[in-house]
Amino acid sequence: MGRVEEAVSILEEYSSVCSEEDAKKIGKLVPMLLQGEIGEDKLKNLLMKRPAALLGGLEDFIPQPPPPPQESSDLEETLKRVLEPINHLLIATAFPPKSASSNQSECKPKALKYYCGSKEQPSELTCSVSGEKLPAASVRAGHIIQQQWPGYVLAKNRLSGNSPHNILFMHKSIEDKFDNFQLTVLPVTRQVVVLKSKLFKSEHSCAFKRPDGTVVTWKELDGRVLVSDTGEMPSDVALHCHASVAIPFAVRRRWIGMAKVPTVPTLPTASSQEVTAVLERYLEDQLAAVVLQHSSTGRK
Numbered sequence: 001m002g003r004v005e006e007a008v009s010i011l012e013e014y015s016s017v018c019s020e021e022d023a024k025k026i027g028k029l030v031p032m033l034l035q036g037e038i039g040e041d042k043l044k045n046l047l048m049k050r051p052a053a054l055l056g057g058l059e060d061f062i063p064q065p066p067p068p069p070q071e072s073s074d075l076e077e078t079l080k081r082v083l084e085p086i087n088h089l090l091i092a093t094a095f096p097p098k099s100a101s102s103n104q105s106e107c108k109p110k111a112l113k114y115y116c117g118s119k120e121q122p123s124e125l126t127c128s129v130s131g132e133k134l135p136a137a138s139v140r141a142g143h144i145i146q147q148q149w150p151g152y153v154l155a156k157n158r159l160s161g162n163s164p165h166n167i168l169f170m171h172k173s174i175e176d177k178f179d180n181f182q183l184t185v186l187p188v189t190r191q192v193v194v195l196k197s198k199l200f201k202s203e204h205s206c207a208f209k210r211p212d213g214t215v216v217t218w219k220e221l222d223g224r225v226l227v228s229d230t231g232e233m234p235s236d237v238a239l240h241c242h243a244s245v246a247i248p249f250a251v252r253r254r255w256i257g258m259a260k261v262p263t264v265p266t267l268p269t270a271s272s273q274e275v276t277a278v279l280e281r282y283l284e285d286q287l288a289a290v291v292l293q294h295s296s297t298g299r300k
Contacts, residue, residue: 008034107162108141114164115228127171129178129185129192130207130216131227134171138208141167142175144185144238165235169228173208174221181246182255183221187236188265190226193243194218195250197257236267 008030109119116122125139144166160166170178177183182196198204199218207216226233243264250256
């Protein structure tokens, strides 16, 4: 009897008295022995031992299932680190600040009705950020989701650019800072956040002057909650979009320290997921275009 046949005989005999688990192992090993998948040198050493030792020695030859895939591979982590600055650049390109004032001719009458209760132009308007009653000429109807941003940001969130829900009445100096991401308003809480810390310094601290000549400072505005004559508020989705772009913009410009970066509240509905989906869709489109352009350039 050869060593293979001897090993098979020992294992089969052992299978009648061993545990069910060992019997299953023997069922896998016997065909491998008969097909010559286990070398005779290995068998020669093992056959001198007890059947249990023989079985234990042969277990190494049983194919093991592959390990479950990891949730995040080293490659994925590397790609995240490489693509993060690209994502920031793409967002900054798609959602730039602006220095020009909003065109108010289309949006102002509806916004007046929504926030003031009448479409008629009053002599004074309430600045939603400061809460001050100011001469109407010094107050602008500013867009929250800005007009030069990708159009599907509004479409995806079922908003119109000139809808009152995308408008805030602000003193013109506040609107300039809002449009240029130096100031934002958090959704849900409607809390004003001044993002450029330089505005708190004495030489830059004046936001605007009241009609009586007294000064309203940026420090006074920081932390205030929006107000309106009718109690109506802008869309939380629009505020979420603005804050989600303005805060990273301010961090990249080092206007605000990481310790003071505000957390954008989660929207109470699926709206926050919709906003994220819009930003992700834009990034996917832009990254695909970059890859395509790179491939075309490489072929030339």
